Amino acid sequence: MNTKRSAPLIKVRRAYGVVVEGEVLISNEGFSPRYDLDRWTGLISRPGHALEGHNLKDKILITPSAKGGIAAGWAFYDIRHKDIAPRAFVFGVTNPVMVQGAVFAGITITEGWSRWPHDWIKTGDIVRVDPIKKTIRLLTAVT
């Protein structure tokens, strides 16, 4: 690991939860806990999803959009209790279901970003998500 990449701050528009740090899973594809996730293992299971085969547990999921469904409300609570939840959801745009589900489950969630994070954050990087300051900071970059 190194920290050669510059580490500008991303400002997020909306946020809920506690400050968390963790390893990033980042995708250009939207996310749904109903369509994309195996809620028994934490694996992204939908064939062809950009993150297929990755496990959400303890990760910071950075994804541009929320897809579909009402299921997130119970699903986030369910994966939290199965100990396979991510530490934070970082959405470009989200919908109320994701927010309701994250608040109900006590998982940090943010929406909107001041710059496109995919330009400087990669899967495997370590970031800090601070819902109070509404920022995302790159802590450690993978090579």
Added chain:
Amino acid sequence: MRLTSEEKKMLRGGNGVAAKEALELQIEVGKFFGAKRLVPVSNVHMMGDIEVMGDSGKAFLERMAASGASCSVPTTTNARCIDFEYVARLGQHPDEAAKEKQLIAYLRKMDVITADTCINYQTLYQPHKDEHVAWGDTGTVIYANSVFGARSNFEAGPAALAAGISGRVAEYGFHLDQHRRGTFQVDVNVALEDYADWGALGKLVGESHQDYFAVPVFNGVKRRPSADQLKHLGASLASYGSMGMFHMVGVTPDAPTLRAAFGGAKPAEKIAVTRRDIERVYASYGAKNNPLNLVVFSGPQQSLFEMKNLAALLDGQKIRSGSHLFVTTSNGVKSAARALGYLEKIESAGGIVLEGVCFYILQNIAQIRVRNGWSNLVTNSAKLANIIGAHKFNTLLRRTEECIHIALTGEES
């Protein structure tokens, strides 16, 4: 957020612990979206079944019911994951069925009406223009906002239950005029007929504009769509695009004119959909050299009119040996279909009609798929074609008559 004296009392626990927790959740979500106040709702529709809730959600409901929680406004349930008459036949787990029964008992104790339907807007309750409701299942919400002109956000299970208990929701999103105006224009340069055509339109528009706050305005629709056609369009837009509202000029109540649909503003974007675009959607699906042995009419549940049509198409026919045809609908529609003879025609042909469920949320569906040797799933529902991918089905969206042809022959025409 500005709270009324009644809401302040709730927050202090004056109306019980359940109302306090409900309001705390609603206020946190409201703060996230910048809501300034809460607004009363007249009707709530919630999702709550063991497949999506799991043991933790069931334990939550048990605790809430034991605390004396009770809904203060009429609250109904969405489709669930088990039709108790078919547990053994489908190979569902009896322990999960028992949990589902417990879960239903908890909901009823809280005065939830366990109607188990995702077409409440067709069968249970039709809100009037500008009426605030709190509905779950995205298809119900987009229908309420768009076709009735009512006001609802997507309300996930625990959020909807909170609304049922508190009798209100935070005022953000589609409860506010500013989010209900059209944001982009879709010129519909094709006459759409089958439900699958309307779903294909929803896929084209939703998939390319995934944003809850994007509100497409359909312009130039050649023929007034039926309620069922709007149902398939809305369900598809919500599924592919996470959208909660659309306008259709000359059809939906907030869009008497194109200008009115945009609230006088200019559309940010204009796109057009042609016959070629729709056919391209169908062409994008293929059988991948696996058998076409499963046809499903579900997602949303079938209306009585759809049941009548299926009965006519299957009358005197036989589903191909080794193939399966499933239909899901509500208890009320199935009862009416039985009385009218539609059910007998579908079942005589070999179709299986499940009530109170939706196919994609069936408990154990991934294992049911493997056990039956299903790979492909043929459907006229664009929503179902999208949503069931997590269970590793390869889906084919086809028009209704083509779906029936495949069920009868095992082949595409």
